[in-house]
Amino acid sequence: MTDIFGLLKGKPEDSDYMKKGVIVQGITGAYGSLHAKNMITYGTNVVAGVTPGKGGQKFEDKVPVFNTMQEAVDATNAKISIVFVPAKFFLQAAKDALNAGIKLLVAIPEHVPIRDTMEALALANEKGATIIGPNTPGIMIPELIKIGIMPAMPFKAGKIAVLSKSGTLLYEISDALTKRGYGQSITIGIGGDPVNGTRLIDAFDMVKDIPDLEGLVVVGEIGGDSEEMLAQRIIDSGFNKPTVAYIAGRAAPKEKRMGHAGAIVMGNYGSAESKVSMFNKANIPVAKRPADVPVLLAGKMGKSD
Amino acid sequence: MQLLEFQAKEIFREYGINLLPSKSSTNIEDGRKHAQELGFPFVIKIQVPVGGRGKAGGIQKCQNMDEFELKYPQVMDLKIKGEKARAILLEKMADIKQELYLSLFLNRSKRCYTIIASNEGGVEIESVKSQIIKEVGLGEVSDEIANQVAKEMGLQGKTADGFVDTLKKLSKITIEKEAELVEINPLAIMQDDSIMALDGKFVTDDNSNFRHPELEKYQEKTAIEERAEKSGFSLVELDGDIAVVGNGAGLVMSTLDMLSDNGGKPACFLDVGGGATTESVYEALTLISKLDRVKGILVNLYGGIVKTTVVAEAFLKAYEDNLIDLPVFSRLKGTESEKAKEMLQGSRTKIFDTVEEAINAAVMGVKK
Numbered sequence: 045m046t047d048i049f050g051l052l053k054g055k056p057e058d059s060d061y062m063k064k065g066v067i068v069q070g071i072t073g074a075y076g077s078l079h080a081k082n083m084i085t086y087g088t089n090v091v092a093g094v095t096p097g098k099g100g101q102k103f104e105d106k107v108p109v110f111n112t113m114q115e116a117v118d119a120t121n122a123k124i125s126i127v128f129v130p131a132k133f134f135l136q137a138a139k140d141a142l143n144a145g146i147k148l149l150v151a152i153p154e155h156v157p158i159r160d161t162m163e164a165l166a167l168a169n170e171k172g173a174t175i176i177g178p179n180t181p182g183i184m185i186p187e188l189i190k191i192g193i194m195p196a197m198p199f200k201a202g203k204i205a206v207l208s209k210s211g212t213l214l215y216e217i218s219d220a221l222t223k224r225g226y227g228q229s230i231t232i233g234i235g236g237d238p239v240n241g242t243r244l245i246d247a248f249d250m251v252k253d254i255p256d257l258e259g260l261v262v263v264g265e266i267g268g269d270s271e272e273m274l275a276q277r278i279i280d281s282g283f284n285k286p287t288v289a290y291i292a293g294r295a296a297p298k299e300k301r302m303g304h305a306g307a308i309v310m311g312n313y314g315s316a317e318s319k320v321s322m323f324n325k326a327n328i329p330v331a332k333r334p335a336d337v338p339v340l341l342a343g344k345m346g347k348s349d
Numbered sequence: 350m351q352l353l354e355f356q357a358k359e360i361f362r363e364y365g366i367n368l369l370p371s372k373s374s375t376n377i378e379d380g381r382k383h384a385q386e387l388g389f390p391f392v393i394k395i396q397v398p399v400g401g402r403g404k405a406g407g408i409q410k411c412q413n414m415d416e417f418e419l420k421y422p423q424v425m426d427l428k429i430k431g432e433k434a435r436a437i438l439l440e441k442m443a444d445i446k447q448e449l450y451l452s453l454f455l456n457r458s459k460r461c462y463t464i465i466a467s468n469e470g471g472v473e474i475e476s477v478k479s480q481i482i483k484e485v486g487l488g489e490v491s492d493e494i495a496n497q498v499a500k501e502m503g504l505q506g507k508t509a510d511g512f513v514d515t516l517k518k519l520s521k522i523t524i525e526k527e528a529e530l531v532e533i534n535p536l537a538i539m540q541d542d543s544i545m546a547l548d549g550k551f552v553t554d555d556n557s558n559f560r561h562p563e564l565e566k567y568q569e570k571t572a573i574e575e576r577a578e579k580s581g582f583s584l585v586e587l588d589g590d591i592a593v594v595g596n597g598a599g600l601v602m603s604t605l606d607m608l609s610d611n612g613g614k615p616a617c618f619l620d621v622g623g624g625a626t627t628e629s630v631y632e633a634l635t636l637i638s639k640l641d642r643v644k645g646i647l648v649n650l651y652g653g654i655v656k657t658t659v660v661a662e663a664f665l666k667a668y669e670d671n672l673i674d675l676p677v678f679s680r681l682k683g684t685e686s687e688k689a690k691e692m693l694q695g696s697r698t699k700i701f702d703t704v705e706e707a708i709n710a711a712v713m714g715v716k717k
Contacts, residue, residue, distance in 0.1 A: 132559065159554070165460065210597060213603060214599075236599070239457055290603075292599045295602075295610075295615070299399055301555070301583075302601075302602050303583040303599075303601060303602070303618065305555060310529075332606075332607075335704075
């Protein structure tokens, strides 16, 4: 299982404790450079960028750009990368990163073919690495490290873990939580693709043993059976922290892809009803609207005290 | 993309899966020719991208030319779950001993292909109790596994051989075409014990389209959907009268849900992607202006860094250019929202602080 806090924060004896280095793949592109800047502003320690053919340049006059991931990793010893290359080139970028020793790869691109994701995942398994995404807003520990494209404003440090398939709903719901006084210990974007490097159950395993965790929020959507598996895992593990879920897509027609490649109900596979009924079975209330999430959480926390 | 039955069967035929003689047409003149070529009796099958055709009368037996003249136009005019006929398939009648079910699908959480097979075919698989489910990894289905499935189904001799052959071919198709689902329901055992695919369902991974130019001819998109895709938007047309626009698939789905909960009927799902600029919102309004049943527009934008005034400009420009003449009910989360409200004063666009208020106003607004 991935020690996500070990990767993102490190241990007090590490020389780079609380400032783990991150490499940005595709740092000179429009999208990559915009978010590299935003991450740096947030306080993320961006130590290098990679763009083939642009090696030797400096990004924003300080971050060195390399031609290859191997060079970037050799120079910085970073274990984390974030990928901004076009979907077609994702598999190659992921292979370069994993082969160079990256242990946490955050895959931003949308429209990566499923087969490419599966191939990247097979290599990650072999190398003992973790992939978040593709088609994810990223991962963050609010007020410490942000590896992704999320705006800073909705998030605040705290003790609630938020796992989400959707980007904007992650912002929306975190914002509502923050306003109600529930900061976040970590937020993990699962991504909207059919196959996720880190599934909801994997993300749950990453966060369930956080010592001062006070609650868990799961933002799911139609498609696949990731939510059902998570509900079963929560039942089986005896996890007893207050947990609230939200599922988007109840009103979506069957057999239509609703924006995300993964958001499609085929027959009954992936239906909102199936997910809601499994969460109910796990005694997890499912909010009807994003705004209800903090309200339900407050209710749950009151009860569990 | 999701292929129609006759398209799926074109691919099945290419891979050598057993099929009955059939011909597809989009008008009765061609249909008449096909009727002569095939000879009676045959079945008239509506081609729509949804299930449940049989129950809705979309599959009709046809014994002679009089019946053909009557039934072809009837089937052609049907709407199945709101979907019009894309074509009509005429297929020879089969002399069937038993109907089976067979599919291969991409198991998303297990990250492998999975076989589902059953002795009960011809009905929705969800309703079938005796299912054989086998996870088979990412490669082609081996002889060993295919034989095992046939054995568990209780098939023997020629039937078992035919089934194994079909399963292996299906697996080859799944991998080579990067399919998320390939289904044959029913897969028939004929009177002579041979195996025959009577229907075909085929869903591919849209994100791999660039590697499959051979599938491009099956791509079905309305002019509006095509334009949406060019702009980097996702658009799904729906039956209602309130267009739903937002940034991010999850947020737009959630808006759709809340609108439906409150008695509103969405006319479309339109996700303009991560950010929102004057241009992207103007383009979204342009697309909506081309949908004729829309009576109002519900906009839900969430952005930490989106300037609401920028979005307000798009609305004003759309009215100024006579692009739209519709009320807009919007919730814009972002900066400078007070200024945006001022800008829109007197226009047909109202800005609300919460999406719930915008939805209520939209539902009331289109009733007028």
